[in-house]
Amino acid sequence: MSRPDRRATSPGAAEAPRRPLGARGYGICLAGIVWREVLRFVQQKERFLSALVRPLVWLFIFAAGFRSALGVSIIPPYDTYVLYEVYVTPGLAVMIQLFNGMQSSLSMVYDREVGSMRVLLTSPFPRWWLLFSKLIAGVAVSLAQVYAFLAVAFLWGVEIPPAGYVLALPAFIITGFMLGAIGLVISSLVRQLENFASVMNFVIFPMFFASSALYPLWRVRDASEALYLVCLANPFTHAVEFARFALYGQFEPLSCAIVVGTTLVFFTLAVIAYDPGRGVMGLRGGPRGDAP
Amino acid sequence: MEEPQGVPALDVAGVSHSFGRRRALDDVSFQVPRGRFVALLGPNGAGKTTLFSLVTRLYACRSGAVRIFGQDVSRAPSAALGELGVVFQSRTLDLDLTVRQNLIYHAALHGLAGAASAVRITGLLALVGLQERANDKVRTLSGGQARRVEIARALVHRPRLLLLDEATVGLDLASRRAIVALVRDLVREEGLAVLWATHIFDEVTATDEVHVLHRGRIIAAGTAADLAGEGASLEAAFRALTERDEGEAA
Numbered sequence: 001m002s003r004p005d006r007r008a009t010s011p012g013a014a015e016a017p018r019r020p021l022g023a024r025g026y027g028i029c030l031a032g033i034v035w036r037e038v039l040r041f042v043q044q045k046e047r048f049l050s051a052l053v054r055p056l057v058w059l060f061i062f063a064a065g066f067r068s069a070l071g072v073s074i075i076p077p078y079d080t081y082v083l084y085e086v087y088v089t090p091g092l093a094v095m096i097q098l099f100n101g102m103q104s105s106l107s108m109v110y111d112r113e114v115g116s117m118r119v120l121l122t123s124p125f126p127r128w129w130l131l132f133s134k135l136i137a138g139v140a141v142s143l144a145q146v147y148a149f150l151a152v153a154f155l156w157g158v159e160i161p162p163a164g165y166v167l168a169l170p171a172f173i174i175t176g177f178m179l180g181a182i183g184l185v186i187s188s189l190v191r192q193l194e195n196f197a198s199v200m201n202f203v204i205f206p207m208f209f210a211s212s213a214l215y216p217l218w219r220v221r222d223a224s225e226a227l228y229l230v231c232l233a234n235p236f237t238h239a240v241e242f243a244r245f246a247l248y249g250q251f252e253p254l255s256c257a258i259v260v261g262t263t264l265v266f267f268t269l270a271v272i273a274y275d276p277g278r279g280v281m282g283l284r285g286g287p288r289g290d291a292p
Numbered sequence: 293m294e295e296p297q298g299v300p301a302l303d304v305a306g307v308s309h310s311f312g313r314r315r316a317l318d319d320v321s322f323q324v325p326r327g328r329f330v331a332l333l334g335p336n337g338a339g340k341t342t343l344f345s346l347v348t349r350l351y352a353c354r355s356g357a358v359r360i361f362g363q364d365v366s367r368a369p370s371a372a373l374g375e376l377g378v379v380f381q382s383r384t385l386d387l388d389l390t391v392r393q394n395l396i397y398h399a400a401l402h403g404l405a406g407a408a409s410a411v412r413i414t415g416l417l418a419l420v421g422l423q424e425r426a427n428d429k430v431r432t433l434s435g436g437q438a439r440r441v442e443i444a445r446a447l448v449h450r451p452r453l454l455l456l457d458e459a460t461v462g463l464d465l466a467s468r469r470a471i472v473a474l475v476r477d478l479v480r481e482e483g484l485a486v487l488w489a490t491h492i493f494d495e496v497t498a499t500d501e502v503h504v505l506h507r508g509r510i511i512a513a514g515t516a517a518d519l520a521g522e523g524a525s526l527e528a529a530f531r532a533l534t535e536r537d538e539g540e541a542a
Contacts, residue, residue, distance in 0.1 A: 021370055021374070024403070026403070029403055036393075039393065040386075040389075043388055114384070115380060116384050119384050120401065121349075123402065125401070125403070126370070275352075
């Protein structure tokens, strides 16, 4: 091991206290966390492919198969009858975000198991900022997947008004935050990576199927009033409707309010959960669950 | 705010910590002076990692206080953690990123980027002898090389206090010696304060200040030479101390 230029290696500032973290520092921290997440995503090509294949299987096979059986009448935001694949496209786009949110959660659990979570949590920036940066990173990755899917759907004949692609962007961003925040809370509760399979059974599938992603709520109500109420209480339903209306140039205020509210609630819970003094991390004895 | 002279790099004052009913640390107090190498000697399960987790705020400090250059870790975590570089016992590098990318990520977590940061990272990789592996994935490195990357990473943000928790465990003798020498150079030449947790006696020299942690308590402190006594080895002294402590507990 050599002795290079002292100025580059010196711990430095040996006697000077550190200056407080400025706005630029917060920005660099955020950019660094997003950069790492994007880098990992780009390196995991199979993750991108599987994120695309999943909704495309629904679109190409399921929707085609059920086109005749599940015709959709004229309901807002549509002003004509639409084909079933047109109806399910917004729900499938949000499904990508749901899986991505849970994937981010999975990567938090993985980071905790391999120890790299410690590096994140010993950063001098506040925990809420670190978690917020993680959320933005997850949203950035999910948007790339959503728009790639919408491009393929367009080629498949699912035509959305051109302005809708732009108008839906804020809806996808807010929805990404909501699903990412739910994922953060889940990651704080899941102790081991092996337990994560249960997240599929108890979170992803119920959220997706008990929503308006695959069938309009009036049809659900025809079948079961109780299931209709469950769907109505499911924030994923409102995320789908928020995105669906936005894609057709309309704003759905109730859905927007529910998605924003759910985001705030779950983000607050995540900040508490990751607080060493108050949350699950504190009770459990640290980010790796080291407590015997 | 002016920092008072004479404030130690690390001040652990009356720290206790329990996991449920099991007491992992019991009223632990010691200091690491500025620019000094201090060894925390204890067997596995003594509470070293718990102590490190409290100092780094991975656990909340509910009893006692931890101060880094006078900044309380619980009350002013940003100021305290900014002064701190840590090498954890378990490996914490991102295996899928390159060596340089790991350091860039760490720099960003401390609000550092740009040309100055890049120069610093290049310099640190030269310091640990890994400049030629800078663009290799961490997963391709040996255990000793990965440890050196972790030391370089811990120095990226120019901390004044470095904590190393069993940093040489699992390494071959040559790698162990290289890492100990590197850290001692940093203390001697750069004025870094170091808390070196270990259970390996030959990593401690006669003049090092040593705190012996056993069953969650500091049972002895002093220079290694003082603890060992005339003609005895540190290992023999340590064994006598811990056996006596176990006898008293029984």
